[in-house]
Each structure stands twice: as C-alpha cells, then as structure tokens.
Amino acid sequence: MEKVKTLDDLKKLKEQLKSTIELREKSNNPESHVQVKVAMATCGIASGAREIMSFFMDELRKRNIDAIVSQTGCMGYCYAEPTIELTIPGHEPVVYGNVTKAKADEIIEKHIKNGILVDGIIPVTYQNINKK
Amino acid sequence: MMKYKMHVLVCGGTGCKSSDSDMIAHNLRTAIDQKGLTEEVQVVMSGCFGFCEKGPIVKILPDNTFYVHVTPSDTTEIVEEHLVKGRRVERLLYKDPQRDEIISDSKHMGFYKKQVRIALRNCGFIDPESINEAIARDAYQALGKVLKEMTPQQVAEEIKKSGLRGRGGAGFPTGLKWEIASKSPGPEKYVVCNADEGDPGAFMDRSILEGDPHSVLEAMAICGYCIGASNGLIYIRAEYPLAIERLKIAINQAREYGLLGKNIFGTDFSFDIELKYGAGAFVCGEETALIHSMEGQRGEPTFKPPFPAVAGYKMKPTNVNNVETYANIPVIIMNGAEWFASYGTEKSKGTKVFALAGKINNVGLIEVPMGTKLKDVIYDIGGGIKGNKKFKAVQIGGPSGGFLTEKHLETEIDYESLTAAGSMMGSGGMIVMDDSDCMVAMAKFYLDFTVEESCGKCSPCRIGNKRLNEILEKIAQGKGTIEDLELLRNLGNVIKDTSLCMLGGSSPNPVLSTLDHFYDEYLAHVKDHKCPAGQCKALMQYIILPENCVGCTACARNCPVNAITGERKKPHVIDQAICIKCGACVEKCKFNAVVVQ
C-alpha cells in the first residue's frame, strides 16, 4: 500500500474510492436523486432489460448525472418490455415502455436533463410499483 | 474499478454472526457466482444495523430492502428472486408489529425514523475491515485537518464549543478534559480509550468498534495531537474477540497508509496505538482502576485527585475517554462545533447511543438526539411493550442507574433531566419492564451484580451493599418489616456518600429509586406479604380452586415433587409444605383450576 503523505493525497484517495460506496450513499436518501427502475423479470430480461440497465448506469455516470439505477420486478407491461420507471425528485413517477438504447438516450437528454416528457409513456394506473 | 449495480450488506456484528451471518454471506456469494452476477453485485459484511431483535439482517441496496431473520438456506431464494428477477422475498420482509403491515424499505421503519446516527454513522454502512471504505466516508480527513490547519489549543476549543460530554457515564465536558491534559506538563503523555463496557447487556461500544474502528483510532490521534501525546492505548475486555480482531486489522491498515505511526501527513506528529486487554471486571471500567489494570497492578480504584489528566498511566498525564465519545470527534472536526451543537438540548449536545432491552418489541442498538422524549424511544423506536402488556418502568444507566416510571415518560433524555428524575445517563443501558416485573426483585437483581463486582477495597461498598442485598432478600422472602424500608434508605444513602469510587457511589440507586417510585409495592411485600407482580416465589401460593377442579389428575401426574393429592374426579389439593412453586400444574390444568395467589 502506498503511504498517504499529505492531506491532499488523502483527499485524492477519497475521490478515487468514493465510487465504491456511492450506491450506498445515494440509497441513504433516494428521494433526492433521479431514480431509474428497470423491470427485470423474465419477460424484461428476455427483451434486453439487462443491457438497458447497464446503458443507463454507464451513460448517466458518463454524463455526470447523479442517479440511482435499480431493478425491480415485473411491472405488468410484458407487451412493452423493456420498461423503466423514472422518478425525478419532486415529481410523480413515469413509466416508459419498449425502451431501446436510442430511446434511453432520448430519455436522458430530454426528460432527465430538461424535464421534457418523451414519447413512449405508458398510462400510469398506479402510484408507485413499490408502494409498500 | 468494478461498478456494482447492487450492494448486499450482511450484518457482521457479534449478534448476527452468532446466528450464522458468516454462512449467509458465504452462501450469497456462492449463489451470486452461480448466476454469473459477481461483477454486478457486491456482498459486504458490515457492522451492526442495530435492529438486533430481528437479526440476522440482510440489506439490499439501492432499493433499501431490509430482510430480517435470514437463515443460510434463504440465500438461494434471495439471489434468484431479488437479485435476478427483481422481486422481493415477501416472507423475509419486516412486519410492523403495531400496524401489522409489511415494510420493505428500512427508511420507513419506525425503528429508524426517529434515530439520528452520528456516532453510528458508519455502522452497518461500511465494511469495517476495509480502510478504503472508511476513507471513502472521510476517515482521517479530520486528523489531516487538525494537523494542517489547527493548533492543539484550537482543537480543544472546537471540542469545547461543540458541547460534547463524556459518553462513558460521568458526562464530563470532553473539550475541557483535553485542555486540562494538554496543559499538564510533561514530554510523555497518553491517550486512553475506555472500551471496558462492563454494564450487563450493554453493547454500544462493542458495536462501534466492530462496525467503525477507524473513527475511534482517528479520534485518539486527534486527541494525541491536542494534548501532546504520541501513545494511544485501548483498554478492551478480552470477551470482545470480534472487536479486538477488527481493531487489529484497522490499526495495521492505518499503519500501512502511514495514518498511524511516525510523521503522520508529513508533519512531525507521530502517534501509534496499542491494545491492552481486560479480564472483564466491571470496576476496571472506572478510570483509575483501568489505569492500574493496564499497569499490571490490581484493578482497584484509587482516590481522585490526582485525576488521570495530571497523573494517570505510569503517573504521566493521561486522557481517558469512552469509545462513543471518541467516535463523535472526527465528525465534529469535519462538520464544525455548531453543526454538532445544533442537535440536543441546552446542556447536552449531540446524540446518545442506547442499548434497548427488556420487555420491548424492538430490542437493539439505537442512537437518538439528546432531548428525545422517553416515550418516543419506548413506543416509536422500541415499538412498545412486548405482548401488549402495560409499561411499568424503565431502568437507565447500567447496573447503578435508577428506575423511571410512567410519569417520567415525557422526560427528555439529557444528562440533567435524567439525574433530576432520579436516574442517570450512565453509559447507555435502557431496560424496559412491564407489570409482571417485581420492583423488589429487579432492585435485587442489579444489587446482586454490584455486590459481585465490588472490588472490596472500601467498606461502605463491600459491606454495605451486601447488607442492602440481605435486607432485600428478607423482603422478597416475606420476612421484611417497615423498619427495613427505612434502613434500606438510610444505608443506601450512606453507601452513596462514603464509597471510594462511583461503583459504590451509585450502586444503591436501583434500590433508592424503586423505594421512591414503587413504595406501595415494597409495602405490599412487608405488610401484606404479597408480591403484586407475582414474582417473589416465597410470597406466592399455588392453590387449586375446588369449584373449577374436575379431578382429572393432570396436575398431580406432572408435579415433580408429588405435592398434589386427591382422588380421581374429586377436587385436588396442593400441600404448601412440599410445593416448590415450579408452576407445572398451572400449565397442565385445562380447567383454570390452579391459580397463583
């Protein structure tokens, strides 16, 4: 292990290590972060939900957007998989269906960054998938 | 660096470990590996989550799912359902006992809602065996800050301003203590951490050391800089093997990074820490006894002054603080004294960790801001009394704390209010009792402990407590008199006033406070020879109600000492001279014919 010689060294080290527990930090107050929940049941996984989840994780990080990307169970829109539920702090959650990488890109650029809804919203008939 | 999508935190505190949490973590890792998710899911053994009643606990992030009473065989389901398919395993979720409602997200649990975690900030959050995770949570930055930006005097000032007081019992202002030690002349000084934690049932300090050892190491180094010491000693009881193990790992990791050792952060400040083991005597938690024990002498208290800050370990100036006290230091330096002082009451700042136990639904480790009402702790965080019984009393402050009653439920927890109500903060034991607990028996229970643990050096404590205990025994046997109650009170006060150390100085508190608050219950024992709670065996009688007894012989067949006689289909009788009051007959009788009087 290399020695930590100055306070600046320590701060640099902290910056490097921060990402290892970032997920836990964010989970501490999920309400204040953009949350993307990807439906990852059998139907979702079969239609590529895993790639979409990775895409969101990578791209949000690259574009410096603080967000929590998590997986959730089947939302019941099997015809429209992959589906995601997007929550912007202070707003009601919105569900998007048939999310491709291109769609995901559009969602990040328009909805997450600028608050503009994009096509593909599934009428929300419920409040929140994890209401418990 | 790996980017994990999910973190699975498994409680690695002593409690959960003893119910196989190691195996749970192992099985989770295996199952995750089988599903090919090793690169996506990280399994972390963390410190204690505090909700020990429900352990072993597994928490899944980012969705904050809180699984309780997990067993090693539940792991496949957790992995296959939750981690792979994103479906929560309902049967393992926490169920709110009051509202009978499943709560999956720990943020919404009553147990956590009113807590503020400062001393426990990293417990149950980081892997205590990884200095990197601690550093990611700012560990050692406060040390860097004081070395670079503050003079020792400024450090003492900052701690003074924060209002932090000792969490080990006496509540002495920490900054002032550091200032006194820093002004004590001498090239050789010591920083001591008191991790003796002798109170029966207490595990606040153990959990901090097991869950976040670096916070204590860092604070000791800060103290070393402030008072001018380069040696730190942690006095820890040998019965804490896991805490010892984690401390050793932490000390080694800190040394490897150069955060302990010579010329820390390239300055001329050097500091290192050594462990000293105690054999688990309660009195060795008293600071002068602790110092003698570390010196290899008998663990007996000596008269103060001189205080350790002037003449302590090896007669050198020594600062002794409690584990929890230290755990608060780094955040105070990082966030500032004002931030810390914004929590709490006028004279008691910050938070206090309590080990909540007894007849309460949510047994566990909690941290609340000073000033939180007792009733909020007992009903909101503690989830109320077990089995919907009636609250009777709460005993706070360890074996020599006092009992508080229903009329104290509005009391705000701080040093002054608890003392004014007849109890004390102590180190943070909080034991709740319901109406089936006899106060005479409880007072005796604590006194048994102090009699056992008295070092015997001074007579008020050695002889006086023994006499107190004998009088209590007499009362429990139904042989007490009104005069005995007066004697208890007088003797108790004499012991308090004349003992050498605070063991004797506080040991009569349980007796005195129950006399104050439950005098009627004592009277019932001495005048009516009755124990209203039905606990004192000598004062109870098992009798069979002839009108209910059908003569089924179930009781007689199960009595271990053949105390019950009677013909078949005729009412039975218990011979009181033979009965040992085991209660077996009550359980066996299907006709409610056997009753306790």
Ligand SMILES: Cc1cc2nc3c(=O)[nH]c(=O)nc-3n(C[C@H](O)[C@H](O)[C@H](O)COP(=O)(O)O)c2cc1C
């Ligand atoms: C009988 C007795 C037992 C004690 N046990 C402990 C203990 O287990 N842990 C502790 O920190 N302080 C204990 N104390 C208090 C210490 O003497 C001392 O006040 C404390 O360690 C100072 O640290 P603080 O100012 O941070 O609280 C005990 C005191 C007495 C009289």
Ligand code: SF4
């Ligand atoms: S009060 Fe008790 S424990 Fe303390 S010195 Fe006297 S005999 Fe020992």
Ligand code: SF4
């Ligand atoms: S209490 Fe026990 S000893 Fe007494 S009569 Fe019942 S069974 Fe026998």
